[in-house]
Amino acid sequence: MTPLLSVRNLQVSYPTGGLLARLRGQGELKIVAGVDFDLARGETLALVGESGSGKTTLARAVAGLGGTVSGQIGFDGAPLSAKGRQIRRDIAFIFQDAVSSLSPRFTVRALLREPFAIHSLPCPEGEVERLLTLVGLPAALAERRPHELSGGQARRVGVARALALKPRLVIADEPTAGLDVSVQSEVLNLLNDLRVRLGLSLLIITHNLNIVRHVADRMAIMYLGRFVETGATAPVFARPRHPYTAALLSANPIIDPEARRARLHLEGEVPSLTQRPQGCEFHSRCPFARDLCRQTPPPRVTQGDVSYTCHFPIEALRHD
Numbered sequence: 001m002t003p004l005l006s007v008r009n010l011q012v013s014y015p016t017g018g019l020l021a022r023l024r025g026q027g028e029l030k031i032v033a034g035v036d037f038d039l040a041r042g043e044t045l046a047l048v049g050e051s052g053s054g055k056t057t058l059a060r061a062v063a064g065l066g067g068t069v070s071g072q073i074g075f076d077g078a079p080l081s082a083k084g085r086q087i088r089r090d091i092a093f094i095f096q097d098a099v100s101s102l103s104p105r106f107t108v109r110a111l112l113r114e115p116f117a118i119h120s121l122p123c124p125e126g127e128v129e130r131l132l133t134l135v136g137l138p139a140a141l142a143e144r145r146p147h148e149l150s151g152g153q154a155r156r157v158g159v160a161r162a163l164a165l166k167p168r169l170v171i172a173d174e175p176t177a178g179l180d181v182s183v184q185s186e187v188l189n190l191l192n193d194l195r196v197r198l199g200l201s202l203l204i205i206t207h208n209l210n211i212v213r214h215v216a217d218r219m220a221i222m223y224l225g226r227f228v229e230t231g232a233t234a235p236v237f238a239r240p241r242h243p244y245t246a247a248l249l250s251a252n253p254i255i256d257p258e259a260r261r262a263r264l265h266l267e268g269e270v271p272s273l274t275q276r277p278q279g280c281e282f283h284s285r286c287p288f289a290r291d292l293c294r295q296t297p298p299p300r301v302t303q304g305d306v307s308y309t310c311h312f313p314i315e316a317l318r319h320d
């Protein structure tokens, strides 16, 4: 079956430096440096990585929200660019900071009617109440303003707004950031429940591996704008191949015993995007780096449900 979203060799750059640098062709910083992935209908994919890994830039580019983009993005079997304004309805973005993404001047009712107004569509009678019910909020909240909502309620209003135009893909940027732990699982359960009930595909951006484990079918680990490991969530958690994946799992308090065996700690800082390391771009932080790593970029290797880019994956090291 054709995937809902198909991304090939996606590269995303942003202007940097002054006008002179840009005129000389030196003023573009490549933040996403060539990624490939598919997202099936009804599937949840988590993009994982530290701050600055490029995951939000990648997701915003897919939603048409910025950056100089090259490569191919296909949606429902056709190039995204051929979809016109319809794509703005098919792909919804839930922003990270729920409260500040809701204008304080408007009531919840006005905020939920706004997507219809933006697309010059009539907002059906009772639609605001339907959307509030869909996300588990009482209809009485419609007359409140964002500052009168709790963090969890604001997040739910953000979800309701994203669902107003019946999208097929929802992109959620750090959907539980800033929420209490008890509210975090409520929001995750809500997203998962809506995915099943409405047949949505979800692309979740997060650095929180508990979220990934809770809701994602598949995960992609990003480092310096590239995927270093991708695969079905369970096998990646059970047996990370890439040292960066293993280090991220090690840093997580709730990991399974298999991952704990490969406990690793990340040293040093993420290198600058303006000075990408030669060879494997992770070598400056990798405890297993050898001469080959410093000289030659590793190839992508696929084993079953998992693929990774590493000369000396964890499994091979265990048997050295």
Ligand code: SF4
Binding pocket: 242, 243, 244, 280, 281, 282, 283, 284, 286, 287, 288, 289, 290, 293, 298, 309, 310, 311, 312, 313
């Ligand atoms: Fe580490 Fe080498 Fe693998 Fe890069 S290729 S992650 S430096 S072992």
